Amino acid sequence: MIDVTELTKKYGTEPAVDGVSFSIRRGEVVGFLGPNGAGKTTTMRMLTGFLPPTSGRAMVADHDVLTNSLDVRRRVGYLPETTPLYPDLSVVEYLQFIGALRGLAGSALASGVDRAVDACGLGDVLGKDIGELSKGFRQRVGLAQAILHDPDLLILDEPTSGLDPSQVVEVRELVSALGKEKTVILSTHILSEVQAVCSRVIIISRGRIVADGSLADLRQRHTGGGVLNVEIRAPEEAVRRKFSALTGVTAVRTRPLGDSVHAEIDSRNDLREAVFRLAVSEGWTLLELRQSIIDLESIFLQLTSKQSGPS
Amino acid sequence: MTNILHILRKELRVYFNSPVAYVFLMAYLLVAGWLFSSGLFLRGEATVAPFIDVSPLLFLFFIPAITMRLLSEELGRGTFEILATLPVRDGEIVLGKFLSAGALFLCSLICTLIFPFGISLAGELDGGQTFASYLGVFFLGMSYISMGLFASSLTRREILAFIVGFLFMMIFFLVGKFTQFMPDRLAALADFAGMDSHLNNISRGVIDTRDLVYFVTLIAFFLHLTVYSLESRRWR
Known part of the structure; x- marks a missing residue:
């Protein structure tokens, strides 16, 4: 599904993502884990074609994100970090707008919107302006927007940030449900989130991958x-x-x-x-x-802090 | 192509779902109406020329108000990130936005048609010249919109987009006005580059393709700059 080789992004001379390689198979739910500023968002932006890599290559569904950007964008559903939405549009207007730009029309558009509304539990707020919605509902609108066109790949950048605990649980359940049939990449700096929804975790620190594997693998490899x-x-x-x-x-x-x-x-x-x-x-x-098993927390701290010296 | 229409429709929704469009139309029509009617009976002449003549100056303030949000808002809110990762070309985004501001502008222009209609009841109005004047003002406004749109693509701050757009428009508004202080060759150039001479030609009733080409070129130039400005994120 995703094949990334030596992906690098530099802002000026400072590398935000530094020679990252990984591949993700269809149907995996992968958590990008790392402290803030580790390069998670930049990596995701390159995968969605929003930012071009400085060097290296990223293939999504066999299309190069740089040269075949439109084909990649058709197959990906993306929720950016801050869940940007238009406050002046109502939920249904917004979803129809996104669906139309996704190339859906007529009954396909209607059924796509219905499915996304059902999956995200937006039935009661359809006619409301997005500006009036609570943060939790906005996050759901953002998710609905990402799954409208039934994409193979979902890229969710910190889907639970800023939500209250019960909303966090709701969103996680939603992501878990989506992960049953789709490939999902989500980024987070919260470990329990990875434990709750991901089958595999890629830990990023200072633009590099410091660990990659299933949760059980990681425990075994790093706890002794x-x-x-x-x-x-x-x-x-x-x-x-x-x-x-x-x-x-x-x-x-x-x-x-x-x-x-x-x-x-x-x-x-x-x-x-x-x-x-x-x-x-x-x-x-x-x-x-x-x-007593050393928990992920300590593996995470161990992995992300040991990079602090010159590497 | 359909993508342009979807973006156009969404932008119009945003204009009309929020107070922006109504406040704009009301303010513009109030000011335009006052400028048109204040000297009407003193002149005792059936013409819309006073309104047409003041339009370039009037639009200088009103057009940036509707163009400033077009892209700055998307950049500032981050919605551009979603828009740019949809299977839509940057050019389609730019054209959709341009046409939406154009449509709102056209609305305001159509509302002012009450001036010529009203005056034609009282006296003999030169229909052809009035039509030409409106055409000229329309092209002028669309050129302003393209400049405002470009300014809006440069920054995520709407106030800055307003001011920068205003400056672009002012350059083209003013450059043809100081030809008498310039050496001949420069004056000819300034006369051609400025909007005044072209607008005057058209509003006199002379619809010359050269003047139309001038406006169309200006619009195309700024729309292109806007697309480049959006694409620049890719090589920054």
């Missing part, structure tokens, strides 16, 4: 073993000594907890089995054994 929490009925001293001797252990912290001991073991690999066997062979009673 993580921290193992153990609660065990045994002498504290013995626990510390025996656990430290296991392979891969980097640190052991223990503290007494009633008549048992609580131990936190930092390690490079998964120790659960080894700990269990050790407890069995020593005759200790194992009360709790829990591998």
Whole structure:
């Protein structure tokens, strides 16, 4: 669906996007994740043909965004970051205007508008001026505008920014529903959003891709073993000594907890089995054994901050 | 081609859904009506010439008011980003916008037809010359609109678009007025470049293709500049 090679955009001499390559298959829901100013919006603008790349190539549905811009634009639905709309038009006037420019006419236009209105729950505000709508409804109008022509690819730039929590949930549900049949790229700087709707995440920092994969992949690749929490009925001293001797252990912290001991073991690999066997062979009673997964938040922070030096 | 019509229709909707069109029409007709009627009985002559003569100056203030929002508003609100990612050419956007302001302008001009009609009831009005005058004023207004549209493509601030558009229009308004202070060759050039001589020819009732070509060229030139200005985002 999308094939991007060495895509670069410079504003002056400062690269906003610096040699980015990735490809996205049909039907994926991909989250562009990165701190503000990382180059998410610029990348999306290049994919939609709004900005030309300084160098590199981006193909959308087998069309070059630079030389075949009109063909690309026909296949893409785009919601820019600020959800720009015309406050003086009513919702239905606006959707008809966009639909007409999308080349829809007659019954195709009517059914396109109906479908988008249904999908985005805009039935009650059709006749209202967009200027009178709340932020949540405006966001839905923006989404409706993007899906009017039933595009293969949806590009949504921060679709939930500035919404209240319940609106955020609504929009996410809408995006998830759309993602069932379409390829979706959405950008965000909120991790839980990626967790909620995306099957794959591309983390961008300072114009470069620092990670790319499914959420499970990322966890596995970047957490190592993580921290193992153990609660065990045994002498504290013995626990510390025996656990430290296991392979891969980097640190052991223990503290007494009633008549048992609580131990936190930092390690490079998964120790659960080894700990269990050790407890069995020593005759200790194992009360709790829990591998705490390093959450995406810390992976994200780790990835986006390690770029701060010269690269 | 149909895209131009869709944009034209949307722009007219925006003009008429908001107070812009009504306030513009009312203000323009008030001022035009006052200028036309104030000396009417003193002159005792069946002519719309006083109204036609003051039009270039009058439009200098009114046209930027309707053109300033055409593109600046889209750029400022960010709606241009959606427009530019629809399968629509920049040229179609520009033409649609140009025609929408032209249509509003034509509305205002048609409303003023009450002057010649009214006066023709009271005296002998030269129909041909009146028609020619209106044609000249129409072309003048459309040229102003093309300049205003270009100014509007340069900035996301509407006030700035107003002032810059006003300046473009003023250059073409004034340049033909100072020919007596210029050396002959420059004077001829200024006379040709300025709108005055062409408008005077037409409003005298002489419809010369050279004058029409002048206006059409001016319009085409500024529309082209507007398209380039929009496209410049691609090579900035």
